[in-house]
Amino acid sequence: MERIVVWARRHRWTVDLPLYAVFLFLGPNWNDAGSWGLRAASMLFLLPLLVRRRFPRTVAVLIIAGAAAVYFNEIWAYDRGRTELAMAVALFTLVKAGDRWFAALIGAAVVTLDVQWAALWGSDADDPTFLIIGVLPLHVAAWVLGEFFRKQEQLTVEEEKHADAQSRAAVAEERARIARELHDVLAHSMTVIVLNAEGAKLARHRDPEAVDRTLDTIGRTGRDALAELRRLLEVLHAGQSARSPQPSLGELRELVDQSGREVTLEVTGDPGDLPTSAALQAYRIIQEALTNMIKHAPADATGRVTVAFGPPEIRIEVTNTGGDAPAPAPALPSSGRGLPGMRQRVEMYHGELKTGPLPDGGYRVFASLVVQP
Structure with a gap:
């Protein structure tokens, strides 16, 4: 029909x-x-x-x-x-x-x-x-019908334009989401790989065992990055149904250990009823904050990740100390998407984001996500 x-x-x-x-x-x-x-x-x-x-x-x-x-x-x-x-x-x-x-x-x-x-x-x-x-009613009816069908055509055109605009907005939103995901996956993983490779080169004569551990970290990080990239490609090919599973807060310990720094993790509250999408946003915020720490904090700086589940919100705080050693790899490029990406994730859940230096020369990232109980 x-x-x-x-x-x-x-x-x-x-x-x-x-x-x-x-x-x-x-x-x-x-x-x-x-x-x-x-x-x-x-x-x-x-x-x-x-x-x-x-x-x-x-x-x-x-x-x-x-x-x-x-x-x-x-x-x-x-x-x-x-x-x-x-x-x-x-x-x-x-x-x-x-x-x-x-x-x-x-x-x-x-x-x-x-x-x-x-x-x-x-x-x-x-x-x-x-x-x-x-015979005048015939011509009056012709005029009225002409106006009616003209309005109907205009309404159809407007509906098509509206549908087209919605489609373009959905495409733009999806592109932005994928761009954020790609940034989070690649920025963190590649930063860890580059810095560990630099450290292995410096330690190859002094501590061969440290080199082996570092190479293991590089290999594990590369495999994880490939796995997440495959997941994103599945999203592109299969659509909405392929978006699960995604990284969750249960993988935070592995993420912290992967950083190669001395970072403590403290999780309070029960994340059992947390929506999957909120867990993903929290995971990505922590991942980006750790990436910034690896890129910019001195080599001897220590960090702390605190996640508190207290309905109706999730509170995240990532801090690092100033340290005395020079910052590693100052030439590492920046995409400029880190803080804006975190801000967009926080806005999705009507929370707030606070970032800034600490008195001891360190840095603090605080984010909250409002989650309905």
Whole structure:
């Protein structure tokens, strides 16, 4: 059924087929075998209606001219049914196209022709006023229907635009979400890999066992990053259903250990009823805060991660000390998405984000996520 509707919209002339059938059967003297030639000739002025949508003004003028030829000819003058209907169709087409000013001119011409017909062909027994007013409802209805269908088309166009805008917004939101996920996965993992590789290079002569441990960390971090990248690719290919499972707060200990720094973890409260999406946002915020610590804090700086589950919110605090050693890898590039990404995640849950330096030279990240109990 939907295919038929779409096809009919693309071939609007098919909608006019019943109308052309009406024009055919409204011809005068249908049972008069001697009038076939006259009937065929009287149909000629209706032919412009075939292109009324493409050339509404031209067709309207030709229909009015044809109607005038009919009404001033004694043989065709009583072919009034088709003539009035043809003029109503031309008027409807103009109004539907939004050409009200030209439609008003055509309407005036229609009234003039009706007055002329009543004056020329109305009998003494007929009331001229009735002959004129009797056909006016047809043209009023044509105008009203033209306005109605025009409004319907405008509404359809607006709905399509709205749907298209919603689709583009959904695509943009999905791209932003994937960009945040990619940043969190790659920024943290690659930072750990680069810094551990630098440390292994420095320690290869002094502490071979430390090099082995460092290489194990690099390998484990690389495998985890690949696993998360595969998960994101599955989201791209499979859609919403592929978004689970995602990293949860149960993996925080592994995340802290992966940092390669002395970081303590303290979790209070019960995360059992925590929505999966909230757990993912909390995990990513902590991951980004640890990434910033690895990038910018001195090598001997220590850290602390505190997560408190206390409905109706999750409170996260990640701090690190100042330390005395120089900051590692000062040339590591920054994507500029870290803090904005955390802020977007916090805004999703109507929480707050506070970041800033500490008196001892360290840094503090505090975030809260409001979760309905």
